[in-house]
Amino acid sequence: MHGLINRAIEMFVRDTYGRKAWVALAVRCDLGSTEFEAMLTYDDAITPALLRGLAREQDKPVETLLEDIGTYLVSHPSAERVRRLLRFSGDDFTEFLRSLDDLPARARLAVPDLILPRLELREHNLQNFSLKVCHGADIPPVFGHVLVGLLRAMADDYGALVLLDHKGGSGGTEVICVNLLESAFAKGRSFALGQVPR
Amino acid sequence: MIGQPSQLCALLDTLCPMHVMVDPTGHIRHAGPTLIKVLGGAPVRGRRFFEMFELLRPTMPCTMVALRAASGQRLHLRLRDGSRSEMKGVLMPLPDGPDGALVVNLSFGLSVVAAVSRYDLTNADFAATDLTVEMLYLVEAKSAAMDASRKLNLRLQGAKIAAEEQAFTDTLTGLHNRRALEPVLTRLIEAGEDFALMHLDLDHFKQVNDTLGHAAGDHVLEVVAAILREETRKGDTIIRAGGDEFVLIFAPLIKAGNLNDIAARLIRRLEQPIAFRDQICRISASLGSTLSHDYPDPAIERMMEDADCALYAAKEAGRGRHLAFTPDLRPRAPSDRAAARQRA
Missing domain, CATH: 3.30.450.260 (Haem NO binding associated domain)
Known part of the structure; x- marks a missing residue:
């Protein structure tokens, strides 16, 4: 698994539950280090083990934690860079949804060895969308839950009001229903193209 | 239209x-x-x-x-x-x-x-x-990726330096170990710098080890290391080459006369009794040295041999003394050298 993904989980645990909780989890999962390198690749078994360990320790379902991670990636100040990169995709939430097909290509453009599942958006009408996440049968259906958290936070970021529903998965795909109730519900957070953080 | x-x-x-x-x-x-x-x-x-x-x-x-x-x-x-x-x-x-x-x-x-x-x-x-917006995205994404890579590089660099230091350090005394010898000498020779190479063997150290035990021996070695540090300059190199053998590299060069003074001072300090628990350890040292400017083309092996040769001549002459290398000290046949080693 790409180090960026493990590093994201690490930062989520550090920022949400504190350094102590992270170190305890790293020891329990026998990582051999308490810090992931974003630019290295790790054994695929590490990531699910981390998530299982975290679910046990926080007494929460893995799906809930995955959603929390997705939200964290957009809304937490230490992940500001991720939010900015996502905001480049469109000026409003609808544009953002329509750009999701490009998300894996965008990720690869930035980090060539970061492989994300293929995304297919279907537009039923201006309010109702469904997003298919295709990751292949051999990969557990987890990315969809991260995406639900991420979409919810992005809707907030754009000031849109949405209802999201993870419809479960089968045969290497997951489906998320997006119901856009109002695209300009709140003011949203500001975003300027040329305002590079730090 | x-x-x-x-x-x-x-x-x-x-x-x-x-x-x-x-x-x-x-x-x-x-x-x-x-x-x-x-x-x-x-x-x-x-x-x-x-x-x-x-x-x-x-x-x-x-x-x-x-x-x-x-x-x-x-x-x-x-x-x-x-x-x-x-x-x-x-x-x-x-x-x-x-x-x-x-x-x-x-x-x-x-x-x-x-x-x-x-x-x-x-x-x-x-x-x-x-494509401007895509380009801006790329600029931002790549600088984030570059930052992460730079952090990784710095960390790896730090780990490399620490590993090298560990590899070149004698754990007991904190002095350099034998592995440091060649890089230091190579650097000096390549830079064309004049330097003095001194071999130092402790005398009577084996007795300390045999009669008072290894703990006493270790303590003596630590005291010796401290004395060597105090009696040399910051830029000089002190290497523990093996058990009770040390190599000192003085660079920049000290005059031959001064080298003798330093050797005398080292011997005087090393001969002072060293207390270990309720015991007293007594050692001394024999030293042999050679100067790089005596060689038209200094080579590590040759200089090491000559310093060794002077050291064994000092031991032969009764220990607790320093001899500077002169060509007449060179053994006539390899067997002489082996015999000298055995006697030491």
């Missing part, structure tokens, strides 16, 4: 939001919305093109005739306002224009990253086909 002038302007505003339409008189007739934003929002209609833009390339007189002749060429321009922003451009005469107006399309080129901040440009300020 292009319809009404206003329709043409609307078309250009969408396709090239940074265009400017110039009358044959050189006055601006219309400008795209992004360009108006860049120019500060002030009305530009009726102002002279050459008053607002300086043409850097191609070099030509500031006339409409010359400008028209540059149709289709790559233009390099600069705003004459306080920003002095540089721009790229290309112009074409307006087709079917009864009056021969020009359309100049502009872009920021490589200064776009700075321009986007300066003018607070957004996605909507660029044509949908313009």
